[in-house]
Amino acid sequence: MNGDILFEIFTYMSFKALSQARLASRSLRDLATTILRRRWHAVLRAFVDNPLRFRTMLRLSRSVIAGSTALHMAVQGSELERGWFPRDMDVYTPMSASAGVVEHFTEVEGYHIVTQGLVDDPSRQSLSNGGMAIITTLRRGEDNVSVDVITAITNAPLAPITFSWSTLLMNYATADTLSLAYPRSTLAGQGLLNPARSQDAGVESCHLKYMARGFSFVPFSENGVVHSFTNPSPLYCPHTYRDFEDVGCLRMALDNMEDVVQPPQVFPLHFPRWKLGGGPCQARCRPGNAARYMSLMPFTR
Numbered sequence: 001m002n003g004d005i006l007f008e009i010f011t012y013m014s015f016k017a018l019s020q021a022r023l024a025s026r027s028l029r030d031l032a033t034t035i036l037r038r039r040w041h042a043v044l045r046a047f048v049d050n051p052l053r054f055r056t057m058l059r060l061s062r063s064v065i066a067g068s069t070a071l072h073m074a075v076q077g078s079e080l081e082r083g084w085f086p087r088d089m090d091v092y093t094p095m096s097a098s099a100g101v102v103e104h105f106t107e108v109e110g111y112h113i114v115t116q117g118l119v120d121d122p123s124r125q126s127l128s129n130g131g132m133a134i135i136t137t138l139r140r141g142e143d144n145v146s147v148d149v150i151t152a153i154t155n156a157p158l159a160p161i162t163f164s165w166s167t168l169l170m171n172y173a174t175a176d177t178l179s180l181a182y183p184r185s186t187l188a189g190q191g192l193l194n195p196a197r198s199q200d201a202g203v204e205s206c207h208l209k210y211m212a213r214g215f216s217f218v219p220f221s222e223n224g225v226v227h228s229f230t231n232p233s234p235l236y237c238p239h240t241y242r243d244f245e246d247v248g249c250l251r252m253a254l255d256n257m258e259d260v261v262q263p264p265q266v267f268p269l270h271f272p273r274w275k276l277g278g279g280p281c282q283a284r285c286r287p288g289n290a291a292r293y294m295s296l297m298p299f300t301r
């Protein structure tokens with residue numbers, strides 16, 4: 001097939017389809033990676049002038065992007081992308097790198113600090129003892145977008161993400177990869193609700209925000225896409241210990257990794273474990289510890 005036509009077809013493919021196409025051959029893998037890199041830079045350009053420079057900063061500070069920006073990357077090319085674009089970018093940063101990350105936005109990207117301090121957003125308030133220390137909100141000029149730099153209490157920037165109110169937001173992008181903790185439900189547009197966060201103030205309005213974008217939410221105990229009595233699944237069971245390097249996660253390169261110069265200590269140093277908990281599991285999952293893997297995996301789950 002003509003290369004230009006193939007490129008055009010790939011441009012419209014979903015994350016899931018691209019991850020499957022990558023398996024077919026080296027050339028298709030490179031083509032899929034090129035598409036993902038273009039999408040990654042297109043998203044970043046809404047917030048920063050130079051995506052490559054920004055990615056270098058992410059890499060060196062071992063920071064990650066999560067929230068709606070990472071979710072939007074995951075659903076691009078699918079129906080769930082239509083009609084919305086992230087208006088705020090959440091940057092999760094280790095405590096030791098936080099000041100430098102904020103300075104990057106103010107000194108290099110032209111942002112100014114709007115608010116900085118302890119968490120006062122009701123939807124996040126209960127997380128103040130869940131891994132977040134400080135949130136710095138930044139804006140620039142007349143831009144209709146904002147950036148939240150979320151400083152982790154420790155040097156584990158992923159820790160706050162494990163306390164998310166829904167699995168829909170348990171995704172993150174490093175400078176060079178996108179990882180989804182619950183890929184099957186997330187790519188199907190369904191968020192499983194964290195039982196520990198169900199009563200929190202502000203969570204209800206979070207539901208509405210994402211439901212308006214075409215996503216749906218279910219408790220773990222109900223008949224979901226991935227976890228139910230007829231479909232037991234330890235990786236999607238709230239009683240299984242999970243982490244961002246286990247077999248349940250989908251991780252994909254957003255660039256040709258061979259071209260990326262890695263610092264001596266590559267992100268991430270810390271992989272927090274989580275178990276969402278809640279009432280007894282009605283399925284027959286046999287939860288325990290999910291097995292771990294240490295390499296980039298294709299979409300198989």
Ligand SMILES: [Zn+2]
Pocket residue numbers: 227232233234236237238239281282283284285286287
């Ligand atoms: Zn279960």
